[in-house]
Amino acid sequence: MRRSAGLQLVSQELTRLQCQARPRPLCPPRNCRLASSTSSYTSRNISCISPSFAGAHHSHHRDIARSNFKRHVSSRTHTSASFTPSFPNDHDHTHSLHSNIHYILSQTKIPVGRMNNINRQKARSFLFITSKWANEQGATLSEALLERLHQEQETNHNEAIVDTDMYNACMHAWNISGADGKIIVQNVESILTRMEQRCADDTLHNSHRARPDRTSYNCLLHSYSKCDEDSSWKVQAVLEKMNAMAQESKDREYASKVQPDEITYNTVMNYYATRTKSKFAAQHAEDILLQMSELSQHTNSNVRITSTSFNIVLKAWSNSGCGWEGAERAKSLLHKMIQWHNHGHANVAPTAVSFSTVMDAYTKVERVHASTAVENAMELLDWMEASSISDPEHVHSCYNAMAKVCIRMGVENVGERVMELMRRMKNMDAVPDERMYTRCIEAYAREGSEGAFAVAFGVLDEMREHLQCNPSSVAFNSLLDALLKKQTDQSMELAEKLMKKMESLGGDSRPDIASYNMMISALSRSSCKGSEQKAVDYLRSMLRSFNNDHYSKAKPTSFVFNSVIAMLDRSSEEWADDVMYKTLMSMENQQRQGNASVIPDTITYNTVIGKLSKRPTKENAKKVMKLLTQMESKEEDGNFDASPDIITYTNILKIQSKLDPNRASDIASRYVTRSLARSPLPPMDRVGLRALLMALSRSGKFENAFDAISLWERLEGCGKTTKLLDSDTCNLVLLAFSKVKTEQSADIVLSFLTERLKRLSNGDKSIVLPTVVGMNAALTVLSNSGRINDALSIVEIMKALYMNGHSKLQPDPGCYTSILTSVASVQSSSKNNALYAEKVLKKAKEELEVVPITLVNAAINACAWTSGDQNDKKRAIQIAFEIFDQTKERSSYDAVTFGLMIKACMKLSSDDDTRFKLVQRLFQVCAKNGLVGNMVMREIGHFKPMLLPDGKVPQAWKIHANDK
């Protein structure tokens, strides 16, 4: 395929940018080593490198953490000045921070109760420093210091060491940590609870413990808005509690300290404003605004409505998920705000944020309203320019919001439109910032034409010049996105080049989680060979970037891992299953290290287990079992994300039944037992049920057969008959019992069958019956217990059902064979064996058109195993010969028939003389017919006394034996 001119242009552009990239600074060892070791999976060197200072309790860990930090800092100073990954505060302070950390860590070595004043003062100021780091480490560290100082206070009853501000700072630290919402809420709740409990425990001896104030509760309320979970009842409860405390407290001063203020109400509104896709929440936020307005009327009120309050409600409507309606409501609220302002409420002046928030609401309207949305937003922009804004330094954000509306609404020639906005903002003395340039790039890239791409790259260049630094990954991502949506080989190639360039530029330009998501999911959609390898390589470099270089923007989410796993699942590369397993291990590793955005779930595990099960090797079986254990132990710990389900077990049983059937039946049994204990039963499907029953039916253990039947009956009771149960699975249940030789089995099987037959005769048409296969198994069980008559009546019933249209229940020779084989088995041999054999054979001859030799043989064999006294045995021999003689007439016997007859004579004869005569006679007929087989020779060989007095085999035997 020839390259089009436009793409060629873009490609040149890329190469040019590549050359412009800053010369690679000196840090070759790190990169070289990593690059050469791509074959080893990165997860191995992940765990030890991630620094977790606060969690480092003993000095060994601390040393590792510290030395890694040092290495990290020194390598960074070489690469990029704008890079501040793990401690995003002022870069120049890195050194003093380092010594701070050193100091703080050394604090933990001082025994409790031995900190002097200077120690305490330092710890206190470090607490306030670390609490402003705005990352998880800062929060963890400040909380650790808080707890350490609390211990100190507990041993010095007369001194107040920990005050309310310190608690508040720690909660604030979590709120700004950027951690996952759930984690923030957990930590803030736990700090506040501790604070409250410690106060409640306070005695006269120590009345110095810090009491939560309004700020503390405001912090708590704030944390709820960071988390997606529905915490509205908690928010409501906190507000009520604050009001109650303010009213009920006898301490007037304290009462005024916990009385909710405007920040409290703003924060509560903000909680509702952050609930996306909920009209109710937006309405609720607006209601609170009304309440605030009433409260502010009271004298001495500490509540007053400001621009912020309004802006929060504007956001609420923008986030409400109400599309056009939400945008319109936001707009009219903005009008109301201006009215208020005009009526003398100076502190509700609309700000740039107000305008840009409403504009943002117009980016979320339904397609039909696209052009009106753009018009309305443009009106807002005109309006904003005409009015005096109280925060002119934020005016540029309105142009950005406007540009976003144009892009989202699919305006034609968006690139030029956004360019125009950039010119227009300059007239307002607003300087386009990085975000605005990025928007502009996005706009051109979205246009998709090759010329537009070239312009986008041009803007990227311009941006570097104007901003005097490299564009952040976001700008590149817009380009990547647009390139990858083109879905051509060339554009994929260009995207790969772009990724390389981002890496070489380093710093904030490095690929982030969005870049990796896009590349990997595009690769997983591609059918080119080698895409798997490329995707896995990207995953590895992402992990390296996050784990080793602490690049927080590359923090992985489930999405990347799942894309890779899904792609490998479809792959035919022979390493695919192994790499899938390693990918899952790496996911678990992330989770273990506290990355809350990585959640391997049941589907993830099932995909990997499913793939591993396709290749039944011992290693894969081991891996699969390890994964199952992992899933089960998570479930026990109360984490149900990855609870094993029927699909999990189906795959596990698939591999184990090939390698270790006993293990398979144990696994199946454990699962069935647990499932039966639950109500309702966990979901089950046909394939899974079959796999379970197969595994259970193989073992020959009574418990397993019992599990099988219990499960089947329970499912039948749930009315799952049509969806799940069929004759096939019913057969498996009976088959399970056919290998168990106990009296109990016969009872269970018989009542199982009679129950179903009874229901059938009562007109239950949904009843599931076994086929001959299952029936044969049932016959085996009954005959094993000597219940030949029961067995024969079952055959009768089968015949009747067959006549009634149950075509799969036609009695076949196998039925009789099943009975006779059981009669012959050692466990069930009785004095009646021969009589049974005679009876069964007779019945078979009546019912069947052709009686196969095997059936006759089975009858003779049954006779051979007759026990009891001499008379019983003598009669057995007679019966055997009668059967044999009848057979002879039809000349349908074989070598085995002779073997069995000889065996019968050997076993049943009362003395050697009789034995000799009978066997000799049989042997002669046998030899004449040329049917001397292995079995015949073996039987004769067993009998030493049959040899001649001189120890030789009689001539008669010899001749014919050698003839053969």
Added chain:
DNA sequence: ATAGGGTTAG
């Protein structure tokens, strides 16, 4: 201690 903004993704 409260209001915001950029990219992706089945």
